[in-house]
Amino acid sequence: MAASEANTVAAAATGTSNLPAARVRRIIKEDKDIFACGSESLFLISRATEYFIDSLVRESYEFSRLDKRKTVQYKDMAKAVQSIEQYDFLADIIPPTVSVRKLATTETQ
Amino acid sequence: MSDYEGGPANEDDLSLPRATVYKLIAEMMPEDIVCAKDTRDLLLECCNEFIHLIASESNDVCEKEAKKTIAAEHVLTALQDLGFGKYVTEVQEAYDEHRKQQTKDRGRKSTKLSQLGMSEEELLRSQELLFAEARMRFQSQTSQAPSNDSTPASANSTH
Numbered sequence: 001m002a003a004s005e006a007n008t009v010a011a012a013a014t015g016t017s018n019l020p021a022a023r024v025r026r027i028i029k030e031d032k033d034i035f036a037c038g039s040e041s042l043f044l045i046s047r048a049t050e051y052f053i054d055s056l057v058r059e060s061y062e063f064s065r066l067d068k069r070k071t072v073q074y075k076d077m078a079k080a081v082q083s084i085e086q087y088d089f090l091a092d093i094i095p096p097t098v099s100v101r102k103l104a105t106t107e108t109q
Numbered sequence: 110m111s112d113y114e115g116g117p118a119n120e121d122d123l124s125l126p127r128a129t130v131y132k133l134i135a136e137m138m139p140e141d142i143v144c145a146k147d148t149r150d151l152l153l154e155c156c157n158e159f160i161h162l163i164a165s166e167s168n169d170v171c172e173k174e175a176k177k178t179i180a181a182e183h184v185l186t187a188l189q190d191l192g193f194g195k196y197v198t199e200v201q202e203a204y205d206e207h208r209k210q211q212t213k214d215r216g217r218k219s220t221k222l223s224q225l226g227m228s229e230e231e232l233l234r235s236q237e238l239l240f241a242e243a244r245m246r247f248q249s250q251t252s253q254a255p256s257n258d259s260t261p262a263s264a265n266s267t268h
Contacts, residue, residue: 016207048159053130
């Protein structure tokens with residue numbers, strides 16, 4: 001478990017982010033309402049995103065484990081998103097499992 | 110290649126670099142579990158959404174304070190408001206370290222001057238001395254009457 005956190009912990013220790021600042025800034029700037037973002041804020045958002053990845057990965061593989069699988073699949077992440085309130089903003093990207101009925105209707109189109 | 114870091118040509122495809130995120134995922138996974146390819150791509154999209162979410166919320170906090178630039182405090186407040194309070198403590202540690210790094214870099218730039226061991230007046234005086242010496246050398250070289258524009262810069266082309 002310690003090895004997996006090595007990079008994130010090391011980055012925290014040196015006050016850096018594993019994500020490229022320029023790229024993160026470009027993503028932020030896609031929002032036209034945002035006038036400017038300071039470099040410190042940029043750094044914080046980068047770090048927060050890394051912790052977000054960490055959280056989502058952990059929560060997802062818990063579901064894989066419950067299902068006694070060694071591979072984290074789409075449905076694991078979908079369940080993680082559904083079960084945690086803070087992840088409501090991801091509901092559109094990860095729609096809950098597509099039912100067979102829905103699949104049948106799309107096929108007829 | 111391109112003058113960017115090789116990012117996507119189309120702004121709509123803008124996302125974090127895949128290799129970096131894949132590597133982070135791999136490190137966060139326990140030894141015995143792997144992440145399916147489509148799941149990794151999904152996570153990549155989630156990151157984009159997350160960044161947009163935090164940035165947007167931070168911007169709202171920023172505007173409420175009648176500021177134009179998103180500051181660190183705005184981001185921390187936004188994280189709390191969005192229910193990611195547990196990130197705040199962890200991010201705080203990195204933030205403090207980051208600020209220490211910034212001041213260290215700034216300090217490094219100024220030590221070169223202070224290492225000379227001379228005050229500003231002394232530096233100015235030694236500079237004027239150098240100018241005067243150079244001027245004398247120049248005037249002794251030219252046997253003609255010296256021109257009236259005695260700008261030291263014209264006689265002094267050395268460091």
